[in-house]
Amino acid sequence: MRQHYDISAVRKAFPAAEHVVYLDSGFQTPLSRPVKEAFERFLSEGFETAGPKQVWLNRLEETRAKVADFLGVKPHEIAFTKNTSESMNIAANALPLRAGDKVLMIQGDHPNNAYAFLNLRKKGVEIVFIPMTEVIDAESFRPHIDERTRAISMSHVTFHAGHRFDVESVGELCAQHSLYFVVDVMQGIGVVPIDAKTMKATFIGSGTHKGLLVPQGLGLLYWDATRTELEPAYLAAASLADPPLDFIARPDNMALPATAGRFELGNFNLPAVQALGAAIDLINQIGIEKIQQHCFELGDYLIERLDRLDVGLVGPRDRQHRAPHIYVIALPAADWLDYFTQNGIRVSPERDGIRVSLGMFNTIEDIDRLIEAIRARNAPTTQARTAVLSKLG
Structure with a gap:
């Protein structure tokens, strides 16, 4: 070998x-040594100086840029979440789906992708599962697309048998039919190269505790920033284009930024974000x-x-x-x-x-x-x- x-x-x-x-x-x-050292640095700074918050936030933006480069996108298209499940739920609820609309998924795919969309059935959205076969590509979905189909959501790599699906061809199919495309990359990221633009994904969700080497509690969300019609289902001051400096909420100040920050709620998992920066450095070094x-x-x-x-x-x-x-x-x-x-x-x-x-x-x-x-x-x-x-x- x-x-x-x-x-x-x-x-x-x-x-x-x-x-x-x-x-x-x-x-x-x-846990790897570089990730452990990043956590230890964070703890030491918090212990000795009560926390240099602006330094930590600057490092967060550095990590955001590293994540973006890792996925072939721009930093303003990356949001930090808690895990894959939260990322997929943010994506599912941001799509402008109405009663009668149809979403295609794969039978037996990861349940936390499926449940994010199955939860939309209470709004009258129909979820249709296509059979899981050894090969999944555009032709697997094509026969199931009709005038009511609005989105496809799927994993890049399956957790239960190691299928690697042809997400690029499915993304092209979605582009041809003006469908939203949501991809869970949790099982592949950090081992399989990912290019979000080649995938033509609307959203990409992932956690970081597998191929990205960081313990549980941190997730990622890529959002195609050209899809400005996609808005979060929830809102906080940190989600706004112009957060109020006096911390007083005003009904006339609810505009969203043109960044994936619209999907963030603030109070980031700062130690894990810094550890992620170290992990990506290690992966890139190799x-x-x-x-x-x-x-x-x-x-x-x-x-x-x-x-x-x-x-x-x-x-x-x-x-x-x-x-x-x-x-x-x-x-x-x-x-x-x-x-x-x-x-x-x-x-x-x-x-x-x-x-x-x-x-x-x-x-x-x-x-x-x-x-x-x-x-x-x-x-x-x-x-x-x-x-x-x-x-x-």
Whole structure:
């Protein structure tokens, strides 16, 4: 396997990876040293100086610019939220949908994307789910579009089997039919390069505790700033174009800014935002394309080793349709999860098996440890099968 970057140096930035075979970054990535140091700096400044608020806010804007560059957009198109769920709810409620309008989604996609739109049924909006197949692209949605269709919302990468859908073709389809397009990139961001403009997305939502390396409690929202008709469902002083300096609300001062700040409520998660800046610096230092390629090659190796054991893989195998870092092994979670935990291997239970999710710090040795654990447990069964075949022979 080709070495795309100094994996040993990167691994040292994630101490947890030295103590456990960590194959669970699709749940939450271990804390890295740069992220930890950013939190510690924030705590130290708050402890020693009672908080240099303007310095912290300046750093927030620096991080906003880093996020924007990471997605190929402008800083004024980025808002900070609490998590993916809040981002998707902000997006769903900002769309000017009325009774009788129709939104297309994918059956079995992430529930917190689905519920954000299902909640609009109380307004008379119809939510139609198309079947989930191994390949989802524009042609998957095209037959379901009619004169009432107003939007499509979907994930870029699925959490439960590692599908990587062709969001670019779906975005083009939405542009052709003047549909709003909402994309949940939580499972791919930080590992899969994302270009919001190529996606032609109206909104993109994500949290930061997976590929973006920051603990839970911070989210992102990209908003296409040309869509000025999209307004927040709620309002605060921080959401206004001209917040009142005397903190007195006035009915004649409710104009929204021409920025994604219209979707923010203020009182940001400042330590997490600063940590996100450090995390993006780390990702950029390594290179997102290199991280993606590294994970693809580890995934190829994992698939090859599973095939040798005659153990199945849930979801797509072709690189064109799979995420580089999410693989679900067809082993019953109820039977295998505790076994892996007892053997120092961190994975997640998933709908149809055990999810292995890779990070920039994982190595072939991590995959070998996983495979050897599977082989060791399956050995008695294999030996018994061999004995039976021997007797029959």
